Amino acid sequence: MEVIGMTDTVPELLAELAALDDPRAREVNERNGDDHGVNLGKLRAIAKRLKAQHELALELWATDETAARLLALLICRPKAFSEAELDAMLRESRAPKVHDWLVNYVVKKSPHAEALRLRWFDDADAVVASAGWALTIDRVAKRPDGLDLPGLLDLIEAELVDAPERKQWAMNHCLAQIGISHPALRARALAIGERLEVLKDYPTPPNCTSPFAPAWINEIVRRQELAAAGS
Known part of the structure; x- marks a missing residue:
């Protein structure tokens, strides 16, 4: 069973991501179709701290927040998803970076x-x-x-x-x-x-x-x- 630390709840992670939102990064990202302003290096640092936590990843994905979904893709367990789950996730992924990370970091590692x-x-x-x-x-x-x-x-x-x-x-x-x-x-x-x-x-x-x-x-x-x- 995966244990989520007390500071690793979804509301607190959303607040952490919101605090990292940089208007300049958001402007650059929005030109590429991505609606978030979090520096990806800082996002990866959070993922490194959290390590793999699949249930937490599912909760982050369910928020429909782009930065949270990117974080979810970094801490999920790719082989834990069913084919139907990955198909549904892909069809929900309209932000280019979410789409790209889902395909490259998750689907390519999946048995499906x-x-x-x-x-x-x-x-x-x-x-x-x-x-x-x-x-x-x-x-x-x-x-x-x-x-x-x-x-x-x-x-x-x-x-x-x-x-x-x-x-x-x-x-x-x-x-x-x-x-x-x-x-x-x-x-x-x-x-x-x-x-x-x-x-x-x-x-x-x-x-x-x-x-x-x-x-x-x-x-x-x-x-x-x-x-x-x-x-």
């Missing part, structure tokens, strides 16, 4: 990850579908056996340009990952990216890799080749 990938991949809700694509990217990079990679390229080629924003970013990442991880398909991935020109003009800060798939593929492959030559 592949079932949810298949369940979400063609979902009519583009935000839900983007989670299916995010899980597909993980498989493209780490466990591609059984994936129809040419079929994925066909789908990307047909749908990328008109896909809603969140889904488009995930599909574009998948295009880049196929080109990076699978040399036999690299030329085709590059050709699709060059023809579609999705995110070609996206403003990219200096020293950052462009999200334009051909630039992304070429840069990561260049780094890999340099690393291999130096090893």
Whole structure:
């Protein structure tokens, strides 16, 4: 049984998070669609103090507060969730950071990850579908056996340009990952990216890799080749 310390009640944690709300952080986060102002480093420090407490995580999630939900995702036990619970949580997660952490910190560690990938991949809700694509990217990079990679390229080629924003970013990442991880398909991935020109003009800060798939593929492959030559 998990024991929650006296200072670790949900109301007190909500008060602690509220005290950390920084207007400047909130302004930056809101530009990215996230409605909270808590510095993520400070949020992680609270999670480190609390350690894994699944029941507390469930209570924090139930508050529907973005910062509390982020904290919940850091202290939950990913393998304790059922497939139905994770599906419901994903469909509730409209804040981009909550959606991202749920997929990457929880669903990817769940025994239900592949079932949810298949369940979400063609979902009519583009935000839900983007989670299916995010899980597909993980498989493209780490466990591609059984994936129809040419079929994925066909789908990307047909749908990328008109896909809603969140889904488009995930599909574009998948295009880049196929080109990076699978040399036999690299030329085709590059050709699709060059023809579609999705995110070609996206403003990219200096020293950052462009999200334009051909630039992304070429840069990561260049780094890999340099690393291999130096090893």
